Amino acid sequence: MTRLKRNQRVVKEGATREFLDPHVLARLSRLSVLARGLVEGTFSGRHRSPHRGSSVEFAQYRKYVPGDDVKTFDWKVYAKTDRYYVKEFEADTNLRCYLVLDCSGSMLYDGGRGNKADYARRLAATLAHLLVKQGDAVGLLCFAERVVRDVPPRASPKHLRNIFDVLAEMRPAGRTHVVRILHDLAERIRRRALVIVFSDLLTDVEPLLDCFHHLHFRKHDLAVFHLMDDAELEFRFDRPIRFADLESSFKLVAEPIGVRQAYLRSLAAYTERLRTGCREFRVDYRLVRMSRSYEDVLSEFLLDRQRTGVRRR
Amino acid sequence: MTFLQPTILWALPLCLAPVLIHMLNRLRFRTVAWGAMMFLLQATRRSTRLARLRQVLVLLCRVLAVAALVCAFGRPLAGGWLGLVLGGPPETIVLLFDRSASMEARLGNGSTTKREQALASLSSALEKLGEMPDLVLIDSVSGQARAVSDAGVLGRLLGPTDTTADLAAMMQAAVDHLATAREGNAEIWIASDLQSSNWRPDSALWPALVERLRAMPNNVTVRVLALDREGPANFAVALSAAQRFRAYGRSQLELALQVAAGRSSSANVPVTLVHEDAARVIGGSGEKTPAAERAAAGPDPDRSGTVAFRHRLSVAPDAEGWGAVEVPGDGNLRDNRSYFVYDREPHLRVVLTAQDPRMLRVLEPAAAPAPALLNHSVQALRPAAVRDAELKHSALVVWQGVFPAEPEVVQALKKFLGTGGVVVFMPPAEGESGTFLDLRWGPVETAPPGERYRIAAWEERSGLLAKTPSGVGLPLDELQVLRRRCIEGDLRQTARYADGRCFLGSLRHGRGRAYFCSSLPRQDWSSLADGTVLVPALQRAARAGGTRLSNAQRAICGRWRPADPVAFVEPVDGEGAKDYRVQAGVYRVAGHLVAVNRDAREDVPDRLEPAELQRLFGPLPFRLFREGLAQTGELQSEMWRPCLGFALACLLLAGLLASADVAGKRQQTAQPARRRRAA
Numbered sequence: 008m009t010r011l012k013r014n015q016r017v018v019k020e021g022a023t024r025e026f027l028d029p030h031v032l033a034r035l036s037r038l039s040v041l042a043r044g045l046v047e048g049t050f051s052g053r054h055r056s057p058h059r060g061s062s063v064e065f066a067q068y069r070k071y072v073p074g075d076d077v078k079t080f081d082w083k084v085y086a087k088t089d090r091y092y093v094k095e096f097e098a099d100t101n102l103r104c105y106l107v108l109d110c111s112g113s114m115l116y117d118g119g120r121g122n123k124a125d126y127a128r129r130l131a132a133t134l135a136h137l138l139v140k141q142g143d144a145v146g147l148l149c150f151a152e153r154v155v156r157d158v159p160p161r162a163s164p165k166h167l168r169n170i171f172d173v174l175a176e177m178r179p180a181g182r183t184h185v186v187r188i189l190h191d192l193a194e195r196i197r198r199r200a201l202v203i204v205f206s207d208l209l210t211d212v213e214p215l216l217d218c219f220h221h222l223h224f225r226k227h228d229l230a231v232f233h234l235m236d237d238a239e240l241e242f243r244f245d246r247p248i249r250f251a252d253l254e255s256s257f258k259l260v261a262e263p264i265g266v267r268q269a270y271l272r273s274l275a276a277y278t279e280r281l282r283t284g285c286r287e288f289r290v291d292y293r294l295v296r297m298s299r300s301y302e303d304v305l306s307e308f309l310l311d312r313q314r315t316g317v318r319r320r
Numbered sequence: 321m322t323f324l325q326p327t328i329l330w331a332l333p334l335c336l337a338p339v340l341i342h343m344l345n346r347l348r349f350r351t352v353a354w355g356a357m358m359f360l361l362q363a364t365r366r367s368t369r370l371a372r373l374r375q376v377l378v379l380l381c382r383v384l385a386v387a388a389l390v391c392a393f394g395r396p397l398a399g400g401w402l403g404l405v406l407g408g409p410p411e412t413i414v415l416l417f418d419r420s421a422s423m424e425a426r427l428g429n430g431s432t433t434k435r436e437q438a439l440a441s442l443s444s445a446l447e448k449l450g451e452m453p454d455l456v457l458i459d460s461v462s463g464q465a466r467a468v469s470d471a472g473v474l475g476r477l478l479g480p481t482d483t484t485a486d487l488a489a490m491m492q493a494a495v496d497h498l499a500t501a502r503e504g505n506a507e508i509w510i511a512s513d514l515q516s517s518n519w520r521p522d523s524a525l526w527p528a529l530v531e532r533l534r535a536m537p538n539n540v541t542v543r544v545l546a547l548d549r550e551g552p553a554n555f556a557v558a559l560s561a562a563q564r565f566r567a568y569g570r571s572q573l574e575l576a577l578q579v580a581a582g583r584s585s586s587a588n589v590p591v592t593l594v595h596e597d598a599a600r601v602i603g604g605s606g607e608k609t610p611a612a613e614r615a616a617a618g619p620d621p622d623r624s625g626t627v628a629f630r631h632r633l634s635v636a637p638d639a640e641g642w643g644a645v646e647v648p649g650d651g652n653l654r655d656n657r658s659y660f661v662y663d664r665e666p667h668l669r670v671v672l673t674a675q676d677p678r679m680l681r682v683l684e685p686a687a688a689p690a691p692a693l694l695n696h697s698v699q700a701l702r703p704a705a706v707r708d709a710e711l712k713h714s715a716l717v718v719w720q721g722v723f724p725a726e727p728e729v730v731q732a733l734k735k736f737l738g739t740g741g742v743v744v745f746m747p748p749a750e751g752e753s754g755t756f757l758d759l760r761w762g763p764v765e766t767a768p769p770g771e772r773y774r775i776a777a778w779e780e781r782s783g784l785l786a787k788t789p790s791g792v793g794l795p796l797d798e799l800q801v802l803r804r805r806c807i808e809g810d811l812r813q814t815a816r817y818a819d820g821r822c823f824l825g826s827l828r829h830g831r832g833r834a835y836f837c838s839s840l841p842r843q844d845w846s847s848l849a850d851g852t853v854l855v856p857a858l859q860r861a862a863r864a865g866g867t868r869l870s871n872a873q874r875a876i877c878g879r880w881r882p883a884d885p886v887a888f889v890e891p892v893d894g895e896g897a898k899d900y901r902v903q904a905g906v907y908r909v910a911g912h913l914v915a916v917n918r919d920a921r922e923d924v925p926d927r928l929e930p931a932e933l934q935r936l937f938g939p940l941p942f943r944l945f946r947e948g949l950a951q952t953g954e955l956q957s958e959m960w961r962p963c964l965g966f967a968l969a970c971l972l973l974a975g976l977l978a979s980a981d982v983a984g985k986r987q988q989t990a991q992p993a994r995r996r997r998a999a
Contacts, residue, residue, distance in 0.1 A: 113355030123355070209358055239356040247346075250354040257357065260349055261364050265371055269363035277359070 024171050026128045031302045032136055038309035040102065040138050040201075068092045102143035102201055103160045106131045107192065108174075109206030109234075111151040111183035112254035116207075118236035120297050124179045127205035127234055129301045132174055134203060137309075139167045147173055150188040151181040160200070182254045183209055189218035193225050201228045208233050212277055216284035223288040230291035230308070233281070237298045242270045328394040335390065338382035342375075374977055381974035385967040392963035411504030412454045412538070414494040415442065415468075417478050418512035419460045419902075420485040421877075421918040425513070425652035426551045433652075434547035438511035439475055441545060446471035454501065458493050460485035460518075461878060461902055465497040481902035482654055482918040483878030485518040488525040495532050498540065506538040514548040514928040517921035521928060521936055530938045541941040548927045549946065554651030555589050556580045556923035560782065562660035562915075564635070564870065565863045566695045571637040571665045574789075576782060577629045577645050577658065580923045589650075595633065595643035602631050602645070628781055630789055637665040640872065642893065642906040642913055655923055659893065659906050661913035663870035668696045668715040668862045673703045675721025675748055682841040682849045683718055687858050689851075696862060704729065711736040715865035718858065720746040720840070723754030723761075730756065738830030740868030742861045745836045747805035749845070757827055757834065759809035766803050773801040773839075775823050778815030784835065784857040785815055785824065794856060796823075800847040807836040824857075831868070835861065871912035876919050878902065882909045889914075 068081065071091035079093040108131050114124040131147065138145040139162060146160030147170045156173045158166075185206055192202065202222055208215060208231070222229045238244075244263035251258050278294060285292035291311075295304050354360065423435040432440075446455065455468045461483055468474065487510070494508050512518065533540045561576040579591060593602045635641065639662075646657040670687040674680050680700050688696035701710060703721060706729050711717065717736060723745070724730050733756075737743060745756070753761035767773050775796045778785045787793045796815060806821045814835070815823040825836045841848035848854045873880075878901065882889055891898040892913070893906040900907050900916055907914045928936075930944055 113357075116353065116355035207355060209356060235356070239359075244352075247349050249349045249351045250357065250360055251351055252357045253353050253355045254357070258351075259357070259360060259364065260346060261360065262371065266360070266363040270359050273359045273362040274356070 024132060024175065026125065026132050026174060027136065027171075028129075028133075028302075031133060031305075034302065035133065035137060035305060035309065036140065038137070038306065038313065039141055040104070040134060040143065040309060041312045068094060102138065103198060104134075104138050104143055104145045104201040104203065105148060105160060105192065105196065106135060106145060106170075107148045107150065107189070107202060107204040107206070108177065109151070109183060109185060109204075109208075110149045110155050110177055110179045110181075111209075112180050112252075113183060113207050113209050114179040114234070115253050116236055116239065118238035118297060120236070122179075123207055123234045123236060123297065124177070126295075126297055126301060127232070128174050128177065130232060130305060131203075131205055132171060133301070133305055135167060135170050139164060145170065148188070148192065149173065149177050150185065151179070152184050154188060154191075183207075185210055186214040186218050189215075190221055193218070193221040193227070196225065196227060199226045199228070201230070203230045203232065205232045205234060207235060207239075208281070212280045212284070215281070216288070219285060219288045219290045223290065228291075229288075231285065231293065232304070232308075233278075233292065233294045235294065235296065237296055240274065240296060242267050242274075326394060328390060331390050331393075332387060335383045335386040337386060338379055342379055374980075378974045378977045381970040381977070385970035385974070388963045388967035388970065392960040392967065394960075396959040396963065410453055410507045410541070412456065412498065412501045412506040413446075414456045414458065414465070414497060414506065414508045415474075416487065416490045416494060416508065416510040416512075417442075417457065417459045417474075418485045418487065418510075418518060419478060419481045419483065420513075420515070420518055421482045421654045421922040422513050422515050422518075422652070423547070424480050424654040425554060427547070428549065428551055433480070434513050434551075435478065435480060438545055438547055439478060442509065442511060443471050443474055456494075456497055456501075458490050458497075460487075460490060463489055463493055465493050479902075480654065481878070482904035482916075483902055484876070484919040484922055485512070485515075487512060487519045488523045488529070491529050492525060495529050498533070498536060498538060501538065504538060505541070506536075507541045507543060509543050509545065511545045512547070514544075514546050514933070515922070515924070516926040516928055517919075517924055519928055519936075521932055526936050527938070530936075530940055533940055539941075541943070542937050543943050543945065544933060545945050546930075546933075547946075552651035554581075554655070555647045556652070556655035557591060557645050557647045557658050558655075558920040558923055559645060559658040559660050559874075559915075559917065560920065562662060562874065563863050563867060564662055564665045565859075565866075566637075566665065567632075570634055572632045573635045573660075573662050575629075575631045575633070575645065575660060577631070578626060578920070578923075579629065579647060580626045580925075589647045591629065592646050593631065593633070593643065594646060596641065603629050632789060635662060640664055640913065642872075642915065644893070644906075654904075655918065657904070658917050659904060659915040661872040661874070661906055661915040663872040663912065665695060666715070666866045666869040667713075668866045668869075669713055670696060670698045670716045670718065670858070670862055671706065671710060671714050672698060672700045672718045673706060673720065674700070674718075675703070676840075676842075679720045679746070679841065682854075683720070683858075686841070686851060686854045687716065687718060687862065689855055689859075706732055708732045708735060711741065713869065714741065715869060716858070716862040717741065717743040718746070719743060721748045722752055723756040723759075725754055734829065737832035737834055740831040740865065742832055742865035743834045744858065744861055745807075745834065746840055747807075747838065749840060749842070753805075757809075757829060759807050759811060759827065759836065762806045762808045764803060764805050767801070773804055773821075773823075774818045775799055775801070775815055776818040778824070783814055783826075784860045785853070786860070788856075794853050796853055799853055801839050801845070803840075803845040804838045806838045811836065832865065873912070873914045875914055875916045877904050877916045878919075880914065880916060884910065 068084065069092065071080070071093055075093050081092050081094050084090070084092045108127055110124070114127065115122050135145045135147070142162055144160035144162040145167070147156065147158040149155040149157075156177070158170055158173055183206070185204075185208065189204070196202070219229060219231075242263060244267075247260060247262045249258055249260045282292055282294075284290075291308075293304070293308065417438070419435065423438070424433050426433055427437055446452070452469075452471070455471065456465050457468045457474070457477065458465050459478055461481055463486070468477070491508070498506055498508075557577060557579050559575060559577045561574070563574045563576075565572060565574065575593075577591070579589075590601045591603045592599050642659060642661040644657050644659045649656055672680055672683050672687060674683065684698050684700065688698040690696075699710075699714075703719070703724060704726060706717070706724070708731075711732055714736070717733065719733075724733065733743060747753075747761045747764075750764060765773075778794075778796050780787050780793055785794050785796060801817075801823070804817075804821070804823075806823075807825050811822070811825040811827040813822045813825050817823055821838070822836075823838050827834050827836075837848075839846040839848060841854055843849070880900070887909050889900045889907050889909045891900070891905050892908050895905060898905045898907075900914075904917050907916060933944060934942060
């Protein structure tokens with residue numbers, strides 16, 4: 008299948024989904040989803056591979072060891088130094104991306120601009136579309152207390168339809184156990200990949216950072232979209248309210264005026280620790296306010312990656 | 321605690337209304353589905369405790385406020401100044417009731433006496449107690465504690481009297497009773513007009529009694545129902561003396577009386593003499609009549625309206641009888657009449673003893689200047705010869721010289737004094753003094769040449785040196801005293817020198833009185849021998865001593881008892897049946913007359929101030945009620961005011977807690993806004 012035909016099929020798939028805006032897709036299609044580090048794909052692609060391969064892009068010199076291909080000798084260096092060095096070149100490959108989507112009950116919070124689950128759906132769907140369109144493999148993992156749906160990464164348009172189907176059927180419910188899910192994922196993924204998490208991360212920060220560390224240790228490129236509604240970030244309530252937990256039957260009556268400062272302090276401490284930890288483990292952390300359009304969020308994400316990633320030759 | 325309106329207490333469940341309102345409010349809260357519960361829980365963990373505590377306190381204050389309001393409307397009565405803490409009426413009430421003559425004064429509107437008002441208030445308060453505690457009555461007449469089973473009998477037990485009261489002694493009886501009473505709270509209720517002479521606030525008994533009460537296991541509270549407010553205008557008449565004597569050959573009876581006006585009295589009232597079934601006005605409180613004399617006011621310049629009278633009337637030498645002086649009925653009917661009795665004219669025998677025989681030449685004519693006219697006689701005795709038998713029928717003893725040393729003589733003189741006799745002592749010219757009644761003569765003092773000891777002040781209203789009935793004073797200021805030997809010891813000064821030393825002093829012993837003159841009727845000592853002072857003084861002394869020879873007696877109501885306890889005491893004043901123990905009047909007992917009058921101290925209007933009363937009871941729980949409150953029967957004090965105050969305080973506290981909470985929250989929301997503006 009030619010590239011054009013494949014893209015046409017991808018576009019056709021996206022046009023029929025409510026969480027995909029063709030105009031947004033059109034505007035973002037000029038941008039590529041790049042991995043920040045080295046990834047291990049199965050095919051040639053636009054992403055850097057940790058392995059050395061035949062490519063036009065020079066990587067480095069290495070001393071000759073018996074068995075190396077004589078064609079790789081750099082005779083100029085030999086002429087200068089009277090020693091044998093071989094040239095190594097960068098090898099390009101395709102990207103394997105895992106979209107990890109939080110389907111717990113807290114993602115149903117709606118502050119008036121739509122709930123976080125829908126927002127995450129849009130982000131995930133748009134990224135999946137872009138990735139498949141550029142020939143990368145994308146998989147989807149939906150979780151709550153446990154894995155709800157697991158779609159392994161594929162690069163075909165037909166696979167994209169599967170992903171969209173799963174996204175459309177996803178119904179957030181239950182508690183969040185993101186820590187265990189991410190640890191399992193880190194163990195499961197053998198090759199380096201791009202892992203993008205869409206969640207409100209409403210769990211203890213230290214265990215969460217351990218997950219990020221685990222994924223980082225496994226040399227995966229981790230991006231985290233921390234989804235929070237404006238109301239959750241600012242807590243602007245004025246009257247006593249009975250807060251009903253979306254993930255359980257727990258209810259709490261509180262006077263927001265009296266607890267707002269303490270709430271904001273807790274939230275600030277949490278996000279600051281998260282930022283610090285993500286910076287430490289080179290996690291691409293992004294706090295996403297629901298009031299911001301997902302297109303802006305994605306374009307910023309893609310542009311940042313392009314600035315820091317390896318340009319395609 | 322008891323309530324005057326107990327049915328109101330059915331509304332007590334209303335105090336749960338704030339709780340119900342709070343719960344209903346909570347049901348109206350908007351429910352918001354929330355995802356970031358972890359941050360909310362962290363935030364509320366710290367503030368929830370404080371907020372819950374504040375909420376609980378506000379609710380508690382509101383509940384207590386409603387409960388206190390309901391209680392206030394129920395008009396609770398308390399048995400102590402912390403009625404809620406004591407939890408009800410006391411187990412024992414000791415009632416001290418002042419039945420003195422001053423309690424018969426009428427109150428402001430003139431229709432009820434203080435005693436009647438006190439009875440009404442106490443009966444009402446006791447009825448409202450509901451369950452009757454142990455009630456013990458100590459009235460001022462009996463002074464003994466007796467149990468009373470029913471408050472209704474108080475009116476019968478506490479009738480009017482002409483007696484005086486001793487609150488200190490009554491309190492003593494109360495304390496003695498409480499020491500044996502059952503355990504539990506006790507109260508001492510005192511109904512009195514706070515007359516100082518009845519309370520004797522300077523008595524050393526009070527501090528000791530207060531200490532005993534404090535040390536008791538019972539919680540003792542003292543409540544005083546004070547009926548001390550001034551009533552209608554009141555005049556009181558009191559006879560201080562009624563002496564038979566002979567003057568100018570005629571047998572006469574001299575009455576010394578006082579008319580005291582209350583502080584609010586300024587009118588002039590007539591004084592009427594009732595004698596031999598006839599009544600005639602003999603003077604007025606503000607008038608001067610030929611037969612009456614107007615004396616100076618009392619020693620307290622602030623006490624206006626006290627007028628002293630002396631009136632003489634002729635009576636047959638061998639007559640006995642009685643009479644009364646009275647003023648018109650006014651604010652207190654018990655002090656408008658005073659009685660006197662008289663016996664046959666006594667023969668006044670004067671016994672003279674002189675260490676210096678030359679004294680007798682002066683003293684004999686001075687003691688009996690006109691024996692035939694004055695019915696006096698004189699007998700001179702050696703000091704050692706003075707015995708009971710010699711003094712039995714004597715009126716006066718004049719003793720010049722060293723005080724007697726022989727025990728028989730001392731005993732005879734003391735007995736003579738004890739039975740009403742009068743002894744005038746004059747000093748020895750030289751040598752030892754001796755002692756008598758803990759008194760002794762000082763050293764002989766001689767005035768510098770050309771000078772004399774001048775007498776500066778003396779009692780002129782009554783006594784040996786008083787003015788004559790015509791108002792002429794004795795010329796003591798003209799007396800020449802060249803030598804003196806002043807008496808040393810504790811006695812009352814009747815006259816003093818300019819340097820403050822005593823010229824003439826007196827000491828009461830029993831019913832009689834001993835006088836001590838510091839000079840001698842000798843040329844080298846003084847001019848007493850000229851008689852201008854010595855003669856009237858000795859005449860008056862004889863007259864005073866002569867009252868012991870009369871069968872007619874004067875007694876103070878409440879203190880007199882016949883010598884024979886079983887003797888029949890008959891009222892003869894024509895005022896019907898009377899009880900001599902509590903009612904003034906004229907009585908005949910064992911053939912002689914007795915004039916029983918109220919104590920003159922009952923006419924003194926001095927009252928204790930509330931501050932003095934508080935000082936008297938010291939740290940004991942003490943409450944004072946004026947008769948204004950007593951009219952509404954509130955001796956058992958109502959607690960609705962404290963309940964109302966408590967309710968207001970609870971509401972105020974609830975408001976403060978709630979507003980502090982809101983202010984704190986508003987400050988919390990304002991601070992971020994200020995920071996954002998600053999940024």
